[in-house]
Amino acid sequence: MRSNQVNQPRAILCMDFDGTLIDHDVHIHPRDVEILSAFPKHIQLVMTTGRNLGSVKSIFQEHGLFTGLPFPLPGVFMNGGLTYQPGEVICHIHPFSPQARQAVINLAVSFSKTAFTFFGIDRVYLVNPNPFGREIGQIHHLTLQETDPAGLPGVIIKVMVLEPDPQMMKQVKQGSRRLPATMATSLPYTYEINPLGINKASSLKSLLKTLNLEDIPIHVAGDAENDLTLFSMAHTSFAPTTSHPKALEHADQLIPRDEDGLLAPILNQINL
Numbered sequence: 001m002r003s004n005q006v007n008q009p010r011a012i013l014c015m016d017f018d019g020t021l022i023d024h025d026v027h028i029h030p031r032d033v034e035i036l037s038a039f040p041k042h043i044q045l046v047m048t049t050g051r052n053l054g055s056v057k058s059i060f061q062e063h064g065l066f067t068g069l070p071f072p073l074p075g076v077f078m079n080g081g082l083t084y085q086p087g088e089v090i091c092h093i094h095p096f097s098p099q100a101r102q103a104v105i106n107l108a109v110s111f112s113k114t115a116f117t118f119f120g121i122d123r124v125y126l127v128n129p130n131p132f133g134r135e136i137g138q139i140h141h142l143t144l145q146e147t148d149p150a151g152l153p154g155v156i157i158k159v160m161v162l163e164p165d166p167q168m169m170k171q172v173k174q175g176s177r178r179l180p181a182t183m184a185t186s187l188p189y190t191y192e193i194n195p196l197g198i199n200k201a202s203s204l205k206s207l208l209k210t211l212n213l214e215d216i217p218i219h220v221a222g223d224a225e226n227d228l229t230l231f232s233m234a235h236t237s238f239a240p241t242t243s244h245p246k247a248l249e250h251a252d253q254l255i256p257r258d259e260d261g262l263l264a265p266i267l268n269q270i271n272l
Contacts, residue, residue, distance in 0.1 A: 009044040009216060011270050014076075014204065014230055016222035017049035017056060018186060020240060021262060026139060028063050031261035036065055043270060044213065047075035048200045050160070050186050050226055051140065052119055053084060058141040074211060078119050079184065079194045079226050080203030081157035085211065092206050093121065094198045095155045100180045104159050104193055105149045107179065111161075111172050117144065119158040125151070133162045136189065161191040184226035185244070192226060201229035219270055221262060223247050238266050 015021055022028055028036075039045055047056060053071060060066045066073075070088045077084065083091040096104065108116040108127050115133025118125040126133055126144040137144040163169040166188075173191060176183060182194045208214045220227065220234035223243035231237040231250050239251035240262060248254060255265050 009213070010042045011235075012044045012046055012208070012213060012216050012218045013266065013270065014046045014048040014200075014218060014220045014222075014234075016220075016224070016227050017047065017051055017059075019223035019243065020221050020227075022059060023242075023257070026059060026141075028059070028065075029257060029261035032263045033063050033065065035261070035263045035267070036060075040267065043267065044216070045073055046204070046207070047073055047077070048204060048220070048222070048227070048230060049075070049077055050079045050158070050184075050190075050192050051077060052082070052122075052124065052142075053077050053088065054122070054143065055141040074207060076200050076203045076207060078158040079182075079192055080198045080200050081119070081194055082121065083203050083207040085207075090121075091210050092203060093155075093157065094195050094203065095157050096181070096195050098154075100195060101154075101156050103179050104156070104181065105152065107172070107176055108159075109149060110175060111168075114168060114172060115162040117142065117160045117162065118152055118156050119160070120153045120155055121157065123153075125153075127152070132164055132189075136162045157194075159193040161193070162189060163191070164189050184224070186224040186226050199229045200226060201233055204230065204233075219266065221266060222251075236269060238262075238269075 057071050072086050074086050075084050081094050085091050112128050115130050116127045124142045124144055126146045129146045161172055180196045184192050217235040219236045220230040221238040223240055225246055237251045238253050239247040240257040241254050
């Protein structure tokens with residue numbers, strides 16, 4: 001199926017959210033807000049984030065962007081677990097298999113003092129609720145439904161572990177090593193688990209094929225391990241100077257976002 005909602009651009013910019021477009025205080029640089037409000041039509045912006053659509057929409061709307069209308073951008077959400085065409089039209093869903101779903105639930109039961117968020121299609125469920133999990137849910141603009149494992153839906157697309165104690169997080173990661181899943185770290189206190197083989201790059205390829213954009217040069221901005229698969233397929237990759245060490249190592253260009261925002265120097269480079 002080909003989409004007629006996206007005009008043929010000359011370039012694609014894949015934009016991560018946490019630590020990239022937004023800073024650690026969940027703010028978008030004023031210059032970036034200005035650019036987003038009148039984004040160049042010859043560049044197709046694609047959101048590529050670990051967040052779900054509702055969270056991203058909420059933060060954009062707090063900055064006066066895309067208010068009062070369906071989300072107008074295509075995107076790869078939940079680290080590739082769910083993709084959308086413009087207008088919030090679901091394109092691809094990649095849930096855990098029943099066996100993998102149960103294995104991740106068992107992990108949450110084993111670490112009962114650590115908060116686990118289970119992402120369905122349009123809801124996020126908090127298992128092992130604790131003050132830290134609730135606080136991070138609020139910061140991330142997640143409307144959390146607290147539940148025990150028996151209350152989880154059959155379709156789970158992503159799981160995010162929320163743990164402030166590095167030693168405890170290390171134990172969770174060790175406990176997850178044999179999961180039939182794809183794991184990545186995006187923030188120091190989060191650990192993200194997706195179905196095996198699902199990542200931002202694999203889902204982006206499928207999305208661009210659906211949109212008939214697969215032959216257009218791709219540029220990528222990201223700051224963490226879950227962006228590295230996109231870096232590998234990018235014409236140019238960008239990372240803020242505050243990024244995870246692996247992103248700093250692999251990015252083609254580093255950008256000090258606080259000076260003039262992130263988008264202006266990226267667009268200048270794309271337009272060369």
